[in-house]
Amino acid sequence: MTVAAITTKIVELSQARSAARSKKDEAKGRKENYTNELEELKMLEEEILAREWSACVLGRNKYTTSSIQAGFAFGLQDLARDDAQEDDENFDPSEEPETDAYVASSLPVFCVSSQGYQKLQGHLEGEQVASRFSNLADTGVPALQQHARKIGADQMLADEEAFMNDARRLLTSLRLWSTCTEEAAASYFRDADAEDAVSVIDELVQDIKNRFQTTCTSIQGVVDNRIFRILPIASNTAGDRAMITVERWGKSPKDPVEPGLYYGTFKAVCRRDGTYTNPRRAYNFGEDLLKPLMQKVDVHWNSVFDTALKGRFTNALRDCAEKLENFKGSFRNILKTRCASEDTKTMFEDQSVRFVKSLHRISKDAGKVIDMEQKEANRLFEECIEVAMKSAYRACAEECGTGAYARMKAEMRQHVQGNRDTMFLQAADRVRTELEAMLTKVETTIQEEVDELCSGFRQDCLNFISSNSREFTELEESCQKDILAALDEVDTDFCSLTTSKDINLDPTLQQAFQPDEEVAMAAQEMNRPETPLGTSEEQMMFFEEEMEPLEDDFSD
Template sequence: MRETTLDEGNEQDLAHLDRNIRRIIELQDPAILEAGAARAMQILESFKHTFINCATSRPNVEVTPWTETIATLIPQAQRKRTVIGVVGNTGAGKSSVINAMLNEERLVPTNCMRACTAVVTEISWNNSDEASSKYRAEIEFISPEDWEKELSVLMQEFSSENGTLSHEVQDPNSDAGVAWAKFHAVYPSVRKDALHETTIPDLMLDNSVRSVLGTTKQIHMSHPGSFYIELQKYVDSKEKVSKKDKSKSRTKASSPKTEYWPLIKVVKIYTKSSALSTGAVIVDLPGVHDSNAARAAVAEGYMKQCTGLWIVAPINRAVDDKAAKTLLGDSFKRQLKYDGGFSSVTFICSKTDDISITEAIDSLELDGEIAELEQQSGSYDEQIEQIHRRIKELEESQQVYKLAMESLAEKIETWETLHERLQDGEPVYAPITPLKKRKNTSSDKRPLKRQELQQNFDGEVSDSDDEVSDSDGEVQFQGERLVLSELDVRNKLKELREAKRNARQESTKMQSAIDDLGPQIGTLQTEKGKIRAEMSRICIAGRNLYSKSAIRQDFAAGIREIDQENAAEADEDSFDPDEEMRDYEQVAKSLPVFCVSSRAYQKMCGRMQKDDNVHGFTSVEETEIPQLQIHCQKLTEAGRIQTSRTFLTGFLQLLITFRLWTSENSPDLKLTEKDKQQHLKFLERRMEELKTGFDDSVHNCVKQVKSEVRLQISDRFPELVNDAIEAAPATAGAWGQKDQGGLMWASYKAVVRRAGVFHSTAAGKRDFNSDLVEPIMKRLATGWERTFQRRLPETLNNHIDDLDKLLGKAHKAIEARVRSTGIGLANLSVLRTRLPNYKDGFKAYGVDLVNEMKEIQREANRDFTPCIVDMMRDAYNICAAQNGPGSFKRMKEHMISHVVDARHTMFRKAVQKVEEDLEAMSKTLQKRMEAKASEIFRNMNRDYTCALGNQPTRVLSNEEREMKSATRQILRGIDAQFEPIANGDLSSSKEPVHNSTEGHGGTDDSGQVSFEQADKETNNVPRVLREKSRSFNQAYVEDSMDDDE
């Protein structure tokens, strides 16, 4: 058998260049894919350094095309952020849930007395390895211009017409009260009686305010406690409280300090929590029903970015209040419908430890499961009661012995005195002995046992010669007095001392018995506590199970309602209520619901030491916080897989290009010049046909996109505009009519002061602009969702399939030619290996294209309302300026008049703006498709011409030959580097990789996150949780990838 030469072995290494990389690409494990991407980044660095070194030492060698290609590929490895918005009413416990999920006792502000999440808070992975920066924060303050505008609105809100403070501020829940609280937080030294002398320019000159506006405050701490305290100085909405002077009883008022939360635009926290290590970004948004609507634009901006939306509600209200169905309101659910965001929702029931066992047993019908435990608990109660009764009896008897000892001590003292008199030679007599002493009308109420004990130790009760008198109906008999001898006295003393000693012994025995019974009570109470804890556990688990089912059904019912409402609005004639617009049973099943107890989790993790233990949980898994942490990581997996696959596919294509470039490209056959020209012309024709096919596919795809948009959306605009025009006067009129759901004067004016949008404490969130455009939004919703969630993704995916077919057809034709002529046959196998790479690249490109389309449409569907705001601004300003008697009437009249006059123009402008957005979307997609088609064509043309062109070998310079040799040397070892990773061994890919986000808190302006440093912390997650996460998420990722494709 012929031995394989070194060169042949090297060629075999190059022939299998893609073997292990392709194995990695086909896997569904994001950790393995990212490990492969990290290794690929290191290899690219090797290539780059090789090319740069060659260019440095040999200026005649051209390396720019290769270094530029590498520079273009490297950023594709950066992990994209997965933004998760967390919303919930005040008191829902969302901040506590976030803290528990981050494994921190306190990071996001919490307060048991009030709502303190007054600012939008973004929490993401901290890339810093500095010990002093383990916890970091960036506090961005609003601009001076924005604060000046808001200050003007606030002062109008709480000021009366004469410039003094309105009496409504006395109610802290009124709109004026909320505005004053916000103003007073920033300017605590401004007195109420001095408001009429205060001007906005003066307020803007305040040093404490001016010094922070438009700036970003940085916080770096190594310890969470000190970090939290420092952060609280800025973000907590305090309430002024008085402090007690420790040295005096009188109250000492604390000096007023400026609070900064009203001035904050957003707070960004960076922490090394394993839940965030895979790229998740948690955004804690102000309560959706809170009176404070600050930073609305920032919150809306995050909502557009959200990959996931977590709704938090206390479990004891989540089901009863139909929170899954009603919490966010119809307008919010409609926005989710436009965005295709129903699948992004996760429902979190908080405070599962807050439960009444009695109520849970009754409402959940748990009598059967609890009966035996209740019987055991009752048995323990009975035993404890018996022991308490026995202890009480012993204590009563012990008290009798103690009384007897006191009595005996007195008698001993008396007889000792008699003994002393007798020794002095005096005659002594026996003390008077009472034969009977009682009230005529009463009887001794002491227990029989106690009476007997008392009688055993009672003797003489008098040691004097005093006369005994009758009084108060008492009768006393006196015995005959006897002269005592010394023997009598000694015997009596011996008798009394013996009796006292016996009483003491009996008392000691009883105390010992009491001491023995005490621990028995403790043991029984411990056992009873275990029983009660098990009862709580069963009740909590039962309520969790019921709540999850009910919430899922409520959520699906809410989606069905809005689907049917919008369908009926869109086309009432053809609307069929029995026709299901989607699989609502699947919608219910696919809603992730977690029933969590952050308190129980924190206690079981050793935190919150000052709090009492939480019963009803035997493991941290029962708190469901670990499952929520896994879910948080899971939400990033589809994006991580897609990013890594796209990068590795591009990397593999580049390797094959290097392989072809470095191969010895000597002519395979001795051909005539005519044969060579014919062969080259054949390749050129096929490449030209491929380019034409690509161009036609792009053209047809864009044409189909525009057609779908026109058919489902644009063609309906005239009808929808007319509906909005007709409805507008009645809509505007209803704003001021209380019986039609309208507002009182104060709330109405608060709304117009804020350009038509305000979250009133009395009337909830009101948005005049959305009300006006609602006829368009409601009737367009179904067609919009159909277009952007189904029709256009299908159209774009068809385009991707066309590209793949065209490429396969071109390769097949070229392969047939090569086999018939023999020209380039040696490189044909290398080119064939590129076909799967192109197919993978097409899939990744298709996913990116659909995602880009969806991001653009998210912006477009929000552009109806801003046009309404612009057209209504004059009306809002005029209405806000109305004062004095009759002002409310004038406000309403002017509002209706303006709406009637402006309605035709503003609705047409609104739809025109959206049409322009959709046209721009088509152009953007067209440019993207053309660029991608051109890129694919260039790469194919280069590779096929290089491999099959049968070009005469050009004499290479020594420098070029050395660079190719160095490149081939790197190529030979690549497959072996990926083999351990393909086999699941991630230890070989732990070296950090160059990343543009380093030193910027884990994110850059493009919203991307580095994964290499984060993976170090991922290893800190308990192994059992990592294994659970992998198995738990496998099906989810596969489904996600299928959907993306």
């Protein structure tokens, strides 16, 4: 080869290498672009999957919420239907009973993800949590917190309103007394007119007392007829089926129809006085024995305490309001004929409003006591059965050795067989005693509070029409002036408080009634009618298949 040929070949190879290097650089540049585009596409995919995941979760939560609320409304309708059937003469099965649709639809239901909330808050960093929530509101926890705060705030406001109502009623009564001078008292009415007015007042007071007494008697009658009457029947039914329940416990654990308990499970339940929970399920011997009794009692129990008693208080308040309106018309005419001042008329109207609100407060307090104590009474069923079964539980727990399981089942059968005719009746008697004590307590409290309220209202009305012309002592006149001056100061203080814009509201109340922006936006999103997620069979199958991994992450 010549030098020229070699040189030419070297130049060609150098040019080829330069071209290859250029192509390599171009390929690297394209690879980097493709890599960046791929990263962007992956991020976009993650964002789309997160939105899809969030939409599925929110859709499932919305469906769950509406389903639970619909079930609650159906339960209310069921209770109303049972209540309507008590009136045999007026019951029409073709008519659906009226229920409070607002109450049914406003049942607070929350689907929350505590793990998703904690992850967005910066916790659970070292744990694998299947959560793609983009904001705290979607987890449902802020809405639940808001509801919990509002419950406390509502109770605080109710207590404060009751206090303010009683305080204003007291202050008005004091003002009436302090402004009743000798000249004013002597110029109100002639004796005959005063006697007629007093009879009108006494008639109203007696009517209201009688109406609440009738209500208490009616409540006692409802409980007697719907609960006390059914207790012996339900107790006998539970006694008849007790042995069937015990035999079911002792069946083979491999029974295809009604599997029994393994030896270890049976003994664990007995060691814990009839209640035991393992990863598979919860066991409660007392609840099993009481099931036939509670099936008969629960329907009447819920109907009475959730519907019937509240309806009687509502009717009593409505009747009292009507009686008071009639009385106010008569009393206004009396004040008008005697040319009463506008301040007197205003004070009378104000006291009438406070009187009605106080009646509502008395009824509400009585309802709270009934609701709380009837739940405690209902729990006594299981407590009494636990006490009656304690000796059997102890004997079974102490068995050991060969044939221990057979002896345990025999001792359990023998104990239940010997006590089934008495232990359910004793539990029913205990519950009846507690309910009777509760009703007596409520009736006594209502009568005392209504008597005190009516006495105060009667005295206020008498101050409007007082014809007492006796001479006031110097001390009484001085006391009246001092009290009137103090009342004027109180009015000034309250006026400045209600008109001030710089009122320091309790932080709990501020937080309760000013929801977070994210919570409000999430609530608005959840309530949109044009949601693309329905309840068709295909969509429900999608929820069941796609959302299965989230079962442990959410609770309704």
